[in-house]
Amino acid sequence: MEHEGRDRGERVTMEEIVRAQLGVGAAERFLPLIRPSVGFAVRTDLPDSGSVIGSLPRTTESFQWPHYDGQPMVLLAQLDCGQAAHLLGDAWTLPADGYLLFFHDDDFAAEFSFDLGDDGCRVVHVAAGSGGLRHESNGPVMPALPLEAFTLPSVPTLVDAEADQAVDGDAIALINLAEALSGLLPTPRHRLLGWCDTGGTPQPKGHRPLLQLEAEAGTAWGEIVNVSFWIRDEDLRAGNLGNVRRSYEVA
Known part of the structure; x- marks a missing residue:
């Protein structure tokens, strides 16, 4: 209260x-x-946080690790859907439980088109009850950076x-x-929904930010300073993660 x-x-x-x-x-x-959003800040003293940059994902046994060009993609972040639903209420139209996993091609080399598609990123929902299983990756794994979440218009x-x-x-x-x-x-370092926080980031027409991430120490993105995942309004309302686009800025 x-x-x-x-x-x-x-x-x-x-x-x-x-x-x-x-x-x-x-x-x-x-x-x-003015849009509702969730801001995130790295809190290394929250090891049990459901939202985290990097780490190994919480998944089910049937989970298929996404690949790009034959190579395992890298997990940039995983977000607790229950946490987002609690903080955003009716503004959260994606699954109210489980986790969203945000993947990107490892070396940021995938070509993409805002209009024709984007093979360089994946956003995957895994169901509730999958929190006890950590899925191993054959590719690089970023160190876990637990996130504290807070509402922020x-x-x-x-x-x-x-x-x-x-x-x-x-x-x-x-x-x-x-x-x-x-x-x-x-302005938070990381944001779920809301408006774009970085003026230099390309914005696909008809899309809004789904997740914006700033590079943190240990994330190993090379010269990439931020990554944004974008979703169409109609897909956000329908809970469709199949058309997500991404953009990023280079230092």
Whole structure:
């Protein structure tokens, strides 16, 4: 109850800031664009966290490790669906239990097309009750980095066309709003759903971020500094993980 009260209080404060910065008319157009999301922070003192970067996945005996070009893909992250459902409520339309596993081709060499498909990534759901089995990989395994999860509204920025339309193209208003909200809504290093946090990341048309990951010490991504998995709105509503795309930035 204390957590819910704090969330409501922060929502009221956020709405007050938006109205003060944008004015009533623009604020009423802007506020519906704010999306629920889950922020993650690495917490090495949470070894039993259900959400983690790297590690070996919790799977079933029938699990088939995904491959790209004949080689095992690398597991970038696994997220606890029950945790996401608890934090996001009705905004979480994917499975409410089990785990989501986020895979990428090991050397980030797979060619991809936002329109035609993406063989370089996989997002796989494994059912509840699979937490006791760790599936071994024939490929590289990143060290486990446990994640602490917390609710965090996500606000569109200058690069989001909808935000620009809401304020009639007033870029200065959006910059000032971002500065005013920065103390209340810090940008997490890793985010589930929400808006894109990295302005330089290519954004596939008609998609929204499913998971955004920043490189951490020990993740061994070479020059890759962040990876984003993208999903279409209709696939998110339907719980379809078969059309996920990915993009990334190089240092």
